[in-house]
Amino acid sequence: MYPKELLYTKEHEWVKVDGDTAKIGITSHAQDQLGDIVFVELPKVGDKAHATQSFGTVESVKAVSDIYAPVSGDIVAINEDLIDAPEKINEDPHVGGWLISVKISDKTELDTLMTADDYAAYVSAESES
Amino acid sequence: MPDGRTQDLFPLFTVHRSLLTNSGSPLICVSLSFPPMDDALLKTPLNEVHRASGARMVDFGGWDMPVQYPAGIAAEHMAVRTGVGLFDVSHMGEIEVTGPQALDLLEKVTCNRVANLQDGQAHYTGLLNEQGGFIDDLLVHRVGEGHYFLCVNASNQDKDYAHIAAQAEGDVKVDFVSKSWAQIAVQGPKAVATVQKLTDANLEAIQYYWFSQGVVAGVPGILARTGYTGEDGFELYVPASAAVEAWNAVLEAGKDAGILPCGLGARNTLRLEAAMALHGHEISETITPLEAGLAWIVKLDKGDFIGRDALVRQKEQGAPRKLIGFEMRDRGIGRDGYPVVVGDKQAGVVTSGGPSPYLGTNIGMALVEQPAPGIGEPIGIEIRGKKTAAEVVKRPFYKRDRA
Numbered sequence: 001m002y003p004k005e006l007l008y009t010k011e012h013e014w015v016k017v018d019g020d021t022a023k024i025g026i027t028s029h030a031q032d033q034l035g036d037i038v039f040v041e042l043p044k045v046g047d048k049a050h051a052t053q054s055f056g057t058v059e060s061v062k063a064v065s066d067i068y069a070p071v072s073g074d075i076v077a078i079n080e081d082l083i084d085a086p087e088k089i090n091e092d093p094h095v096g097g098w099l100i101s102v103k104i105s106d107k108t109e110l111d112t113l114m115t116a117d118d119y120a121a122y123v124s125a126e127s128e129s
Numbered sequence: 130m131p132d133g134r135t136q137d138l139f140p141l142f143t144v145h146r147s148l149l150t151n152s153g154s155p156l157i158c159v160s161l162s163f164p165p166m167d168d169a170l171l172k173t174p175l176n177e178v179h180r181a182s183g184a185r186m187v188d189f190g191g192w193d194m195p196v197q198y199p200a201g202i203a204a205e206h207m208a209v210r211t212g213v214g215l216f217d218v219s220h221m222g223e224i225e226v227t228g229p230q231a232l233d234l235l236e237k238v239t240c241n242r243v244a245n246l247q248d249g250q251a252h253y254t255g256l257l258n259e260q261g262g263f264i265d266d267l268l269v270h271r272v273g274e275g276h277y278f279l280c281v282n283a284s285n286q287d288k289d290y291a292h293i294a295a296q297a298e299g300d301v302k303v304d305f306v307s308k309s310w311a312q313i314a315v316q317g318p319k320a321v322a323t324v325q326k327l328t329d330a331n332l333e334a335i336q337y338y339w340f341s342q343g344v345v346a347g348v349p350g351i352l353a354r355t356g357y358t359g360e361d362g363f364e365l366y367v368p369a370s371a372a373v374e375a376w377n378a379v380l381e382a383g384k385d386a387g388i389l390p391c392g393l394g395a396r397n398t399l400r401l402e403a404a405m406a407l408h409g410h411e412i413s414e415t416i417t418p419l420e421a422g423l424a425w426i427v428k429l430d431k432g433d434f435i436g437r438d439a440l441v442r443q444k445e446q447g448a449p450r451k452l453i454g455f456e457m458r459d460r461g462i463g464r465d466g467y468p469v470v471v472g473d474k475q476a477g478v479v480t481s482g483g484p485s486p487y488l489g490t491n492i493g494m495a496l497v498e499q500p501a502p503g504i505g506e507p508i509g510i511e512i513r514g515k516k517t518a519a520e521v522v523k524r525p526f527y528k529r530d531r532a
Contacts (some may be wrong), residue, residue, distance in 0.1 A: 035394070038204040038484045039462055039491075057513070059462055061202040061484055062394050083460075125515075 001028060003094050007110060008119035013096060015070045015113060022071050025098040026048045026058060029123050031090050034060040042078045042099060049075055050100050051109050071109045077101035170487045173219035174311050174372035183194040184392060188286035195392040205395035206486040209358050213317035213383045215389040219372060222286025223310045224279040224293060228301035231275045238296050238435055239269060240418060242428040246271035251338050251355060254426050256289055257436030261417040261443060265289050266408055268355060268407065270340055282408050311372030313365045313378055318458045319386040320362035326382040346378035359403025359527055402485050404454060404494060404524035410480045411452055411494055419448040454524035455508060457491035461517040463510035470509035470516055471502055479510060485526060492526045
């Protein structure tokens with residue numbers, strides 16, 4: 001359910017590390033809980049992302065949610081497809097529904113993130129609490 | 130029309146953290162985790178049915194209610210616009226007023242003219258305070274002479290009952306009968322045909338805002354041609370003990386029409402498109418019917434009623450605020466509680482706003498200071514600190530074609 005090659009946050013974002021860049025999105029669990037996503041607000045290329053701080057919002061029919069950066073760095077790309085097709089996040093959260101790509105400034109920040117198995121356990125524990 | 134929201138302008142669902150949390154904005158957030166059964170929450174007789182069908186449950190003003198089923202809010206919304214949907218609204222309150230002076234009592238506590246109702250007819254009205262604000266909005270059904278059946282909002286029902294009972298004088302009895310009743314709303318262009326399969330009553334003979342007592346799905350109840358979606362349909366009041374039976378029968382009867390069970394999420398988007406007021410949003414203890422565009426339910430010439438003096442004064446002086454409809458022009462969604470900017474000045478607040486699944490636009494209603502901007506004029510909605518363009522448009526945003 002959660003791809004092994006990704007890392008995960010407690011705030012339900014995922015990170016795909018490729019060299020010194022990181023692609024960031026929200027997890028399948030997050031999109032499922034939010035429901036039909038209708039709007040995404042993303043930063044601009046060239047803006048900076050700061051770990052644990054909000055870099056954008058995702059809106060479903062009923063809710064607005066902040067998205068937090070798992071790692072810090074310059075934003076090098078945003079997923080323009082989401083502007084007209086935010087539902088992509090529901091349809092393909094871990095690949096086509098990516099949000100931004102960041103040039104990682106401090107790789108040690110990745111150490112705090114969860115593996116797929118840890119995240120799965122975290123989600124099921126959270127659902128039961 | 131009433132719904133179950135809390136009084137508070139910014140109510141409800143369990144707020145979770147970060148991604149699934151409210152971003153400092155006053156609006157509704159869906160809980161991330163499947164909430165555990167909370168014994169402190171009130172439950173309708175259909176609670177188990179919702180959980181078994183995979184509904185996402187939320188704390189809705191103290192009630193454990195389905196916000197959506199697996200199909201999702203948008204699909205549920207469209208089922209009601211194009212086919213038929215089924216809602217559990219058993220959390221709504223029911224109050225019976227009986228006796229020779231029942232009419233006098235209701236004329237005193239509500240603003241619409243109860244004397245106009247005939248047997249089997251219902252109307253929308255307000256239970257007002259002395260300032261002309263809404264203690265609640267409600268439906269009054271005239272069952273017979275000296276016998277009225279009131280449907281009120283879930284989260285206001287206790288105070289509504291207390292208020293009405295306190296105003297009772299002479300030969301009249303006020304009974305709080307919520308626990309006896311379940312209420313199931315069947316809504317959409319195929320709703321009447323769906324319910325017709327389950328009853329011998331001739332539904333086509335029941336006009337909009339009329340009702341009939343009859344047997345539906347083998348259960349004795351009240352079949353009211355009312356609703357909170359902007360579509361044709363029925364609200365079925367059945368004994369609480371027969372709720373599951375009735376629910377399952379309607380689901381089965383609507384199968385061919387593609388019926389979907391619908392949660393409070395779709396109920397809210399549907400009523401928003403239809404520009405129907407929600408207590409705690411478009412109307413409240415501090416918002417009058419004249420401000421909320423509901424002058425049609427205020428009968429100042431019917432004789433005295435609670436709130437009348439305040440409304441007479443407000444009518445003479447002009448209401449200080451006005452409810453408007455808007456559609457977003459820039460990208461962005463104007464949500465409940467966001468500030469409204471007219472010219473360069475903050476002049477009001479969004480009372481309800483969100484995406485319109487049917488129209489594919491972002492719409493909302495806002496209460497703004499007079500002089501309010503007219504249809505076609507630009508306004509701004511402040512979305513997370515950024516002024517975003519919108520335009521005043523006519524309400525309702527959606528109106529069904531009537532055959």
